[in-house]
Amino acid sequence: MTTARTPSVGAGGNGDGDWAGLSTRERILRAASTLFATRGYGGTSTREIATLVDIRQPSLFHHFPSKASIAEALLDHSLGRVAEPVAQLARDGGSAAARLYGYVYFDTRFLATSPYDLAGLYSDDILNAPELADWRRRLDTLHDAIADLVRQGIDGGEFVPIDPDFAQRVISGLNLITISMHHGQSAAWAAQFADDVATFALRGLIAALSDLPRARRDGAAIADRLGHATV
Amino acid sequence: MTTARTPSVGAGGNGDGDWAGLSTRERILRAASTLFATRGYGGTSTREIATLVDIRQPSLFHHFPSKASIAEALLDHSLGRVAEPVAQLARDGGSAAARLYGYVYFDTRFLATSPYDLAGLYSDDILNAPELADWRRRLDTLHDAIADLVRQGIDGGEFVPIDPDFAQRVISGLNLITISMHHGQSAAWAAQFADDVATFALRGLIAALSDLPRARRDGAAIADRLGHATV
DNA sequence: GTCTATAACTTGATAGAC
DNA sequence: GTCTATCAAGTTATAGAC
Numbered sequence: 001m002t003t004a005r006t007p008s009v010g011a012g013g014n015g016d017g018d019w020a021g022l023s024t025r026e027r028i029l030r031a032a033s034t035l036f037a038t039r040g041y042g043g044t045s046t047r048e049i050a051t052l053v054d055i056r057q058p059s060l061f062h063h064f065p066s067k068a069s070i071a072e073a074l075l076d077h078s079l080g081r082v083a084e085p086v087a088q089l090a091r092d093g094g095s096a097a098a099r100l101y102g103y104v105y106f107d108t109r110f111l112a113t114s115p116y117d118l119a120g121l122y123s124d125d126i127l128n129a130p131e132l133a134d135w136r137r138r139l140d141t142l143h144d145a146i147a148d149l150v151r152q153g154i155d156g157g158e159f160v161p162i163d164p165d166f167a168q169r170v171i172s173g174l175n176l177i178t179i180s181m182h183h184g185q186s187a188a189w190a191a192q193f194a195d196d197v198a199t200f201a202l203r204g205l206i207a208a209l210s211d212l213p214r215a216r217r218d219g220a221a222i223a224d225r226l227g228h229a230t231v
Numbered sequence: 232m233t234t235a236r237t238p239s240v241g242a243g244g245n246g247d248g249d250w251a252g253l254s255t256r257e258r259i260l261r262a263a264s265t266l267f268a269t270r271g272y273g274g275t276s277t278r279e280i281a282t283l284v285d286i287r288q289p290s291l292f293h294h295f296p297s298k299a300s301i302a303e304a305l306l307d308h309s310l311g312r313v314a315e316p317v318a319q320l321a322r323d324g325g326s327a328a329a330r331l332y333g334y335v336y337f338d339t340r341f342l343a344t345s346p347y348d349l350a351g352l353y354s355d356d357i358l359n360a361p362e363l364a365d366w367r368r369r370l371d372t373l374h375d376a377i378a379d380l381v382r383q384g385i386d387g388g389e390f391v392p393i394d395p396d397f398a399q400r401v402i403s404g405l406n407l408i409t410i411s412m413h414h415g416q417s418a419a420w421a422a423q424f425a426d427d428v429a430t431f432a433l434r435g436l437i438a439a440l441s442d443l444p445r446a447r448r449d450g451a452a453i454a455d456r457l458g459h460a461t462v
Numbered sequence: 463g464t465c466t467a468t469a470a471c472t473t474g475a476t477a478g479a480c
Numbered sequence: 481g482t483c484t485a486t487c488a489a490g491t492t493a494t495a496g497a498c
Contacts, residue, residue: 024463040356043273046492059464061493123354125271162431166408170431173404177397200393200401204435255481277474289475290482298474 025063027053029077029116032070036120037180041071041129044120068131071121075135078118082107083138083145085229089222090145096153097206100171101219103146104198106226107175112182112190119180122172143168150205158215159205171201194223256294258284260308260347263301267351268411272302272360275351299362302352306366309349313338314369314376316460320453321376327384328437331402332450334377335429337457338406343413343421350411353403374399381436389446390436402432425454 019027031052035044046067050057064070086103111118120126127136147168153159159167174197182193195216202215250258262283266275277298281288295301317338320330342349351357358367378399384390390398405428413424426447433446 038355038359040271040273040354042271042275043356045490047490055463056465058466058493058495062463065493067492120356123271123356124269125274125351125354125356128269160434163427166412166427166431169408169412170401170405173408174401177400177404181397181400196394196397200397200435203391204431209440276472278472286481287483289477289484292475293481296475 024053024055024059028060028063028070029073033074033116033118033120036071036074036126037117038120040123041120041126066131068129071126071132072135074116074118074121075132077116078111078114078121079135079138079142082110083142085226087141087145088229089226090148090152095158095215095218096149096156097158097202097211097215098218099222100146100149100153100205101198101202101215102222102226103149104171104174104201105194105219105223108178108197109187109190109194109223111175111178112185112193113187114179115184117179117183119176122176122179143172146171153205158207158211160207162205167205170204174201195220255284255286255290259291259294259301260304264305264347264349264351267302267305267357268348269351271351271354272357297362299360302357302363303366305347305349305352306363308347309342309345309352310366310369310373313341314373316457318372318376319460320457321379321383326389326446326449327380327387328389328433328442328446329449330453331377331380331384331436332429332433332446333453333457334380335402335405335432336425336450336454339409339428340418340421340425340454342406342409343416343424344418345410345414348410348414350407353407353410374403377402384436389438389442391438393436398436401435405432426451 019030022030028049032044032049035048035052039048046060047057049070050060053060060070064073086107089099089103092099122139126132127139147164150159150162150164150167150171154161154164178193178197182190185193198219199212199216202212203209206212206215250261253261259280263275263280266279266283270279277291278288280301281291284291291301295304317334320334323330353370357363358370378395381390381393381395381398381402385392385395409424409428413421416424429450430443430447433443434440437443437446
C-alpha cells in the first residue's frame with residue numbers, strides 16, 4: 001500500500017528565507033549551511049538537512065554523492081575564489097596596510113552578501129576531516145598569506161610590532177564574526193560594513209593613525225581589483 | 232609593546248606521557264577537551280575519548296553520567312567562574328577602558344594557563360544542545376556585560392563609535408584565539424600575553440591612544456581584583 | 463528526481479561480573 | 481573502578497520502483 005507523496009508543499013515556511021524558485025540543489029546548500037552553523041558538521045545529520053529541504057533523506061544523494069561533498073560545494077563557493085588571489089596579493093609590492101585593508105574589505109563584503117551561513121565551515125571539526133584535506137591546505141595558504149602581509153607591514157614600519165600569527169587569527173576571526181552576524185545582505189549595506197571592519201582591523205595594527213586615510217583610499221582600489229581577478 | 236613570539240602548546244601529545252599521576256576523571260576532561268576542539272562536540276564519540284584515556288568506553292560512565300556532563304564540567308571550569316564577576320564589573324563605575332582591559336587581561340591569563348583546550352566548547356554546535364541551555368544563558372550574560380562595557384565607553388567618549396555587538400564579538404573572539412593558540416602555559420608567560428591581548432583590544436577601541444597607559448595601569452588593578460573575587 | 467526499503471555501521475548508554 | 485557484552489536508536493549510503 002504505497003501512498004503517493006506530494007513533493008511540493010510551499011506552505012511550510014521553514015522560517016529561514018523564502019526559497020521559492022530555487023533549485024533543490026540550492027535549497028540543500030542553504031539548509032546545510034544553516035545547520036552546519038548551528039549544530040556543527042558532525043552534529044548535523046543528512047536527515048535534518050532533508051527535512052529542512054522537505055525531501056526524504058536518500059533524495060539528497062541524487063544531488064550530492066556524499067555529505068562531505070555538500071560541505072565541499074560550500075567551501076568552493078567561499079574559500080575557492082579567495083585563496084589564490086590573496087596569495088598573489090601578498091607577493092605584490094606596495095603598502096602592506098593598503099593591501100590588508102583591500103583583502104579584509106573584499107572578503108567581508110563577499111561574506112556579508114553570501115546567501116549561505118558559512119560559520120560552521122571554518123572550524124576544526126569540519127576541516128580536520130580527511131576527505132577535506134585539500135580544503136584545509138587551501139585555508140592554510142590563505143592564512144599564511146595574511147600572516148605574511150602582516151609581517152611585511154611590521155618590517156616596513158607601517159604596523160606596530162605584533163605576533164603575525166596572532167594578528168592573522170584576529171583577521172580571520174573578523175571574517176567569522178561577519179559570517180555569523182550578517183549574510184544575505186544587500187551590496188550597498190555590505191560595502192559600508194566592509195569598510196567598518198577593514199578600518200577596525202587597521203586601527204589595531206597601524207603604527208600611526210594618520211596613515212589610515214591613505215591606506216583606506218588605496219585599499220579600496222585593491223579590493224576592487226581583487227573583485228575582478230580571474231581565479 | 233613587546234608582543235612576544237609564541238611558543239607552542241605543551242599539551243600537544245595525545246600520549247599518556249604528561250598525564251602521569253592524574254586521576255582518571257582529570258584525564259577524561261583533558262582528552263575530551265582536546266577532541267572537542269579538534270573534531271567538535273558532535274564529531275567526538277565517547278569511544279574516542281575512552282581510547283585516548285586508555286580505558287574502555289563504558290568506563291567513562293562511572294565518572295560522568297553522560298557525554299554532555301563532560302562538557303558541563305569543562306564549562307563550569309571556565310565560564311563558571313567568570314560570568315558573574317564580569318557582570319558586576321559592568322555595573323561598577325569608573326573608566327570603561329580600564330574595566331575592559333581588566334576583564335580581557337583576567338580572562339586571557341586564565342585561559343592561557345588552563346590545562347584544557349577549551350576551543351570546542353564555545354561554538355554553537357555545543358551550546359545549542361538543550362541540556363546545556365543553562366550554560367548558553369550564562370554565556371549570553373557574559374556577552375551582554377561586555378557589550379554594555381563597550382557601550383559605556385562610547386557614551387563616555389573613551390571609545391570610538393562602534394557597534395557594541397560587533398566589539399563584543401571581537402573581544403570574545405580574542406578569547407577563542409587565546410584558547411586555540413595557548414593553553415597550559417606558565418603564569419609568567421600568560422601574564423605577558425594577557426597584557427599584549429588586552430592592549431591590542433584597547434587599541435582598536437580607544438579614541439585617544441594617549442589614554443592607553445592610564446587604562447593599562449588602572450586595568451591591571453581591576454584584573455587583580457577579579458582574580459580575588461569570591462564566586 | 464523523488465520515493466520506500468534497507469544494508470552496514472556507529473552512536474550513547476546500561477547490566478552485571480570481577 | 482574497570483571490564484565484557486549488549487541494546488536501542490541513529491548514522492551514511494545504496495537499490496530499485498515509479
